Amino acid sequence: MWEKWMRRALELAALAEGRTSPNPLVGALVLDQTGRLVGEGFHSRAGEPHAEVGALAQAGEAARGGTLVVTLEPCCHHGRTPPCSEAVIRAGIARVVVALKDPDPRVAGGGIAQLRQAGVEVIADVLREAAEEQNHAFLHRLKTGRPWGVLKWAMSLDGRTALPNGLSQWISGPPARAWVHRLRAGCDAVVVGGGTVRADDPLLTSRGQRLPEPLRVVLSRSLDLPEKARLWDVDPAPTVVAHGPEAAGRSLVCGPERLPLEECEPKALMQALANRGCNRVLWECGPKLAAIALRQGCIQEVAAVVAPKLMGGMAARTPLGDLGLQRMEDVPTGMLQHPIGIGDDWLMRFRLRACIDFNR
Amino acid sequence: MWEKWMRRALELAALAEGRTSPNPLVGALVLDQTGRLVGEGFHSRAGEPHAEVGALAQAGEAARGGTLVVTLEPCCHHGRTPPCSEAVIRAGIARVVVALKDPDPRVAGGGIAQLRQAGVEVIADVLREAAEEQNHAFLHRLKTGRPWGVLKWAMSLDGRTALPNGLSQWISGPPARAWVHRLRAGCDAVVVGGGTVRADDPLLTSRGQRLPEPLRVVLSRSLDLPEKARLWDVDPAPTVVAHGPEAAGRSLVCGPERLPLEECEPKALMQALANRGCNRVLWECGPKLAAIALRQGCIQEVAAVVAPKLMGGMAARTPLGDLGLQRMEDVPTGMLQHPIGIGDDWLMRFRLRACIDFNR
Secondary structure, eight states, X not given: OOHHHHHHHHHHHHTTTTSSTTSOOOEEXXXXXXXXXXXXXXXXXXXXXXXXXXXXXXXXXXXXXXXXXXXXXXXXXXXXXXXHHHHHHHTTOOEEEEEEOOOSTTTTTHHHHHHHHTTOXXXXXXXXXXXXXXXXXXXXXXHHSSOEEEEEEEEETTSOSSOTXXXXXXSSOHHHHHHHHHHHHTOSEEEEEHHHHHHHOOOOOOTTSSSSOOEEEEEOSSOOOOSOOGGGOOSSSOEEEEEOGGGTTSOOOSSSEEEEOSSSSHHHHHHHHHHTTOSEEEEOOOHHHHHHHHHTTOOOEEEEEEESBOOOOTTSOOSOOOOOOOXXXXXXXXXXXXOEEETTEEEEEEEEOSOOOTTO | OHHHHHHHHHHHHHTTTTSSTTSOOOEEEEEOTTSOEEXXXXXXXXXXXXXXXXXXXXXXXXXXXXXXXXXXXXXXXXXSSOOHHHHHHHTTOOEEEEEEOOOSTTTTTHHHHHHHHTTOEEEOOTTHHXXXXXXXXXXXXXXXXXXXXXXXXXXXXXXXXXXXXXXXXXXXXXXXXXXXXXXXXXXXXXXXEHHHHHHHOOOOXXXXXXXXXXXXXXXXXXXXXXXXXXXXXXSSSXXXXXXXXXXXXXXXXXXXXXXXXXXXXXXXXXXXHHHTTOXXXXXXXXXXXXXXXXXTTOOOEEEEEEESBOOOOTTSOOSOOOOOOOSGGGSOBEEEOOOEEETTEEEEEEEEOSOOOTTO
């Protein structure tokens, strides 16, 4: 019977998609003693009240003896906001229905234990898998210390991302390119290499669909970057240039922030981005950097736009550089979701099987 | 009101899919004077009776004063079987409903004219587009003198058809490979180059789903072919080795038939295959031959199986060799149909826009 209300709580949580990092998405609702809906809330962004607080405030006195349905275990620690478990108890809630235990080590079951100790009935694991799916990026970061990586490319049906002479604008149609802006809006950062800046001079924003815009990141070994680039104008969105110690002494163009890494590798960049609160990072780089990011476990998902075109060319650019694979059994596999038509193109989303080990 | 019956006639025609070449698919049915279905027929293979004849025979005397619904204009010429227009008149049919005028220059409206002259009412163009679609391969051959070409490949999501070291077995899963057997069953011939024989030693049959099996064709400039290959055993299916005049003096392994061409080019091969009665030819060749076939207008359709894998590799084989394109505006486009899931893989069917001119 709680599934129906939990589904509603998940819908509430989804209202803030792409805006809560480093926090997870959370939705909550309150039913009074008779089972009537009396309050709804969701976590809108880090620093703002938690979902339970909004729902309880809306319910007011009607919460007493009622049920709180919440997608994530109420927190029991003082963070930027006071612990929710105490607010729940204080509101006189008799029963809490939870989808997902909070994997944050500061909570990890402590919220549920505190509620039970106070005599509140707790029903856990209701629509747990759906809640895990909704917060897969957040959960991945907590588990691995790195953001969830999405690799995006547009290609012709024959797997080309440029003509042999390097031309690539445009492979996909305007609706698919607009979809990429929406994809960016769901990410906390967008990464390219220096080569993409030089070749395409991209803007890399969500075109205002996410405010603030995702962080634009250039990973550059050499800092050999063009003097002028749309990314250096940080009015539309912030830009950082990440580099390793070998470029520490080199100067940087005006505008972007500098992000020194211990080594100029995707892995180190992803750790630095996790430290800045990124849950989900989009890679829009060329094939060589994409292959390195994949080999270093920085890619969990691929979003490939397939255009109804044949570009050909033995020397033409393709989505992925060398992965060092010698046997078909070692090829990374995963799950291709049902393709979605966008204009004349097809979006294919692919989720890599976890725990791919390139170093076998 | 005739659409419903024409749809049934198209269904009847489809029963012989892949088996009527060089003839088209044709289905027919007879309604008696009161509109009751009294006969059905379809053309099962070249040399066998036409669809109308079967339907009229089944209807017998009930055809008198009735309606014949047929997907293709009744023929008016003596071919391997006597003209159907005469049989229709003789049976006392009062009305003929036709989807498609026969583009065969020996008919081309003559059948309809003959019927009208005999006082039979003729309603034409009912579900014409569906009938054109059903016989697109036959219509293409009549229009161009060449069979409809389908290029098939299996690739990873990143557009690779082999690992950098050349390994490629298997990219797609068993259900997709079984689907390829079905695809072959709908074709009159399957073409590979010498390189594919050397690298993969393929069998290229429909595994008995089409009898006789499609003609297996090796296009070889040099006749530098392996001594042993599964294709040389012509018990399961016939094999021909096509070559140009430069290899005329060279000897050939035992088993396959020799098919000398004026030049060793896909275009010349397709003309020769049209002369042998092929309406639809499947290309299962490597990237270089595929690119030449495409440039020479021998490919109308692509069937790409996309596997949930990432294979990578700058040097890895990709589906299509160089097309000599310099501008994105010149890239061949077309229509990507709704992908179909086959096991873990996705089938993407692509139809090229007609009249692509690579020589602009």
